[in-house]
Amino acid sequence: MKTSIYLTVIVLLLFSCKNDKNNTGDSAYLGGEIINPTNPFVVILKSDYVLDTVALDNHNRFLYEIKGLQSGFYTFKHGSEIQMVFLEPNDSIMFRLNTLDFDESLVYTGDGAKKNNYFIDEFLQNETEEKKIFQLCQLDPKEFEKQITLIKEAKNKRLKTFINKNHTSHLFGNIAQANINYNYYSSKEIYPLINYQYEKRDILSLLPNDYYNYRKDIDYNQEAYKDYLSYNSFLRTNFNNLTLEKHLGHSQDKYFNGNSICYNLDRLKIIDSLVSNPSIKNDLLYYFTMTFLTKNKIIENNGALTNLFLSTSTDSKNNEIITNLSKAINNLKPGGQLPDIKIVDFENSEITFSSLINKPTAIYFWSHDFYQHFKESHYKVSELKKKYPEVNFIAVNIDIDNLNSWSNTLKKNRFSLTNEYHFKTPEESMHTLAIYPMTKVILIDKDNIIVNSNSNMFASNFEEQLLGIINK
Missing domain, CATH: 3.40.30.10 (Glutaredoxin)
Incomplete structure (x- = not known):
């Protein structure tokens, strides 16, 4: 009951702020309640820039006004949990979530809530569909393409209905459509990588000639999308697949090994050649290098990948992290003594x-x-x-x-x-x-x-x- 009263009061406050004659329409409000908090604050970000660290009150609630709003996605972070919220001028978004069941418990209320609940539902649906996509990847190429096209068409229909019913902005429509498209592209990219019915060379040769036609329209330097999960997931999968194609062209290995140093060096080189946006390039280089270093069992190969990373990355913080990690892993070789910490x-x-x-x-x-x-x-x-x-x-x-x-x-x-x-x-x-x-x-x-x-x-x-x- 107390929570209900609190939310009612805050929403009324937000509406009064919206109707104030001094409101110029370039701000929005974000607030909510966190159940089972892991620390006493939330962090609000736009891209990688921290706007503010907002303390929770005695009831684990907060309210924050974003002034000088730039329409688009903002990030709120609590502990290791991260979620994005779509904000446009005069939005007043409230949420309530439980950290023990973060994404599934997250529900938005207030002006702008429907748009964000749409994105949350889409995110959860994509998570559920992942297992189905992996199963579909075992089909032959034409049947696989048919099935994922049906999934895409159903999503397009749902989006069209939502837009017509809620009269959303062009920005919302563009982002929602991009999410659908990039998830579809990711499914196509992942197919050769996780199809276990054929050897990798064979599966690539079986793909229809127009299978990758969408690639000619891909912008690897899409600044406006660089913080979107669907775009980043596509880029990672796409570079895995592009590298597979290049790697098989010169590899003498009978079976494909995604952990081989040769494949991983090829991937960093392809990223360096296709991506010019510093932020997008540095994030991709860091992600793939960090993944390799933390999973690689042949420690002697770490140096070659680390050196290539340092020669292509321009992010000093990432460079320092990778350098230190590589040194630490080298000092933890089997046969050595554990540091006496x-x-x-x-x-x-x-x-x-x-x-x-x-x-x-x-x-x-x-x-x-x-x-x-x-x-x-x-x-x-x-x-x-x-x-x-x-x-x-x-x-x-x-x-x-x-x-x-x-x-x-x-x-x-x-x-x-x-x-x-x-x-x-x-x-x-x-x-x-x-x-x-x-x-x-x-x-x-x-x-x-x-x-x-x-x-x-x-x-x-x-x-x-x-x-x-x-x-x-």
Whole structure:
């Protein structure tokens, strides 16, 4: 009831602001309530530029006026969760969301809400369709194209009905249509990559001659779309596919390997040749380089990709991150010793990793920003402890936060505080251990020697790796 009264008062306030004679129509309001917040604020951005950091009140609510509004998408961020909101002059958007079920719980109200609820529904529908698209990719090319065209036509029909009913702006219509088109293009691009019925060379030869006709109209430097998920997803898939075509032209490998250094070098070169917009190019170079470095098992190949990245990227911050990550990964080679990083327990007593390792050990990490992973990893470890009592499982919270925050979260979820720690210097330690992605697990033998610095407890072969360090 209190929430309902609050929203009513705020909406009335927003309408009064809209009708004020001093309102020039170049501003909009964004506000809402966050259930189960992971920190006491939200961040409002336009592209990569932070407009403001807005504190939540005692009821976990906020209200913010965006002045000098540029129509288009804005981003609000809370913890690791990010969502975009479409704003035009005089919009007054309210939302209510639960961080434990972020996208599915997000609902907008107020002027401009229908446009944003349309985009949310479209986003969730695309997520649901992903599994269907993967299944359709196993069809022959003509049938696959027929099926995804039917999906596109249904979306076009829905958009047309929505526009006619709500009398939306040309900008909304253009963006909504672009979302449909780029999702359709992404489906076509991903087909050769995940079709497992044929070898890659064979599947490319079976595609109709006009299959990629849309490519001639693609702008790889579309500044207006650079923050849109559908455009970025298309670019990533498109460059994967373009690289596949080039790579197969000179590769002697019998089977395609997307993790090969040759394929990944080809991809960065193609991006450099086709993309001139600095922001779009730097984001793509960074994304693919970061992905390779964090998944690559042949550490000796990291240097070649890092050097090519640094010669093509012009973003100094990204360059520093990749340089440090590459060095950190190199220092975590199997056979080397784990860096003796300082950690603290829930009583704030300072210790080091080496003092804890006297038997095979698995070190995993968690953060409030990845709350679902925090719970799933701890449940998983509870199972593994029973099956492998010979292994010591150590959990480390990586948040730059106070002591009580992480220990209280463990207590709240009824997890034991045994073998739970927090970095003494989180930022420095995260760089040293190259903690990315969050699913990273470091496996150490009883002599404190690294066996695998980039394992994953949810991988199908993880228990096999545990047996390996037990029997080492």
